[in-house]
Amino acid sequence: MDGTPESARPPAGRTRIQERNRAAILEAGLAVFSSLGFSGATLDRIAREAKLSKPNLLYYFPSKEAVHLALLENLLDAWLAPLRALDPEGEPVEEVLAYVRRKLDLARDFPRESRLFANEVLRGAPHLSGVLGGDLAQLVAEKSALLDRWMDEGRLARLPSKHLVFSIWALTQHYADFETQVRAVLGEGHDPFAEAGEFLDTLFRRLLAP
Incomplete structure (x- = not known):
């Protein structure tokens, strides 16, 4: 040593x-x-x-493919961590809202990684097809089953659980993938992520209320 x-x-x-x-x-x-x-x-x-x-x-x-693949491999654990953290023992609405916040924080702190992931998926995910149909699909299935159980218990509003997850991805990663557009539309003096956090909290809290 x-x-x-x-x-x-x-x-x-x-x-x-x-x-x-x-x-x-x-x-x-x-x-x-x-x-x-x-x-x-x-x-x-x-x-x-x-x-x-x-x-x-x-x-x-x-090759550039090797660089690209190494970046994607480094990204995956961090990208899946917010969904993994959904706690079966937690209060359902607050757990989903915490997931929304974690995803928005990820978009704010790692916008380049978000765009890297989006570009890979838009290309048909040649480097990630196994992961998308494997680890990611399995994780979403597991957490969707948890959401469905909470809905069955009357602790969340009845919604298609996988589409709920998709909507969270879309509404959080948009702020990274289309950051230039968001900032141009909002204009100077706005913090897109702070404003998005307040809006998404209100939106999903109302959507999820049983």
Whole structure:
């Protein structure tokens, strides 16, 4: 043991310089893919954004597909965490409202990641088809069953549970995926996410009331 905190050590087999370069490439890839989409992104553009040579980038990732896939893999756990946190022992309306807030916070704090995910789905999800039909579908089925149970118990208004989840995704991620449009329409002096938080709380509280 060298006394270095575990969290500060690079993964086994990588030096700190390698880990720093890899992180720089992923940050650059996120910036490029989220702004230009997959088709518009190039390895040359990612290398310039990362301030690395293209051969240096290719040492870490053999293609732009590899960079893209690594970003998506890093994103998935964080993207699914808000729904996983829906607590079966909690008060139903408050649990759903907390989920809405977590999703809106995710859109506010990680807008580029939201656009990366949206662009992948719009492309037909070539890198995520297994996840969408696997882990994501299973998680939504599990939480939809919980919502249905709460509805059966009269603790939530009767709604199609999966479409309720879809509506939460649409109404929260819109503020990240269409942020430029939202800010242009609202004009200066508005905080889109603060205003959205108040509006969505009112909207879903009324919708969900049994």
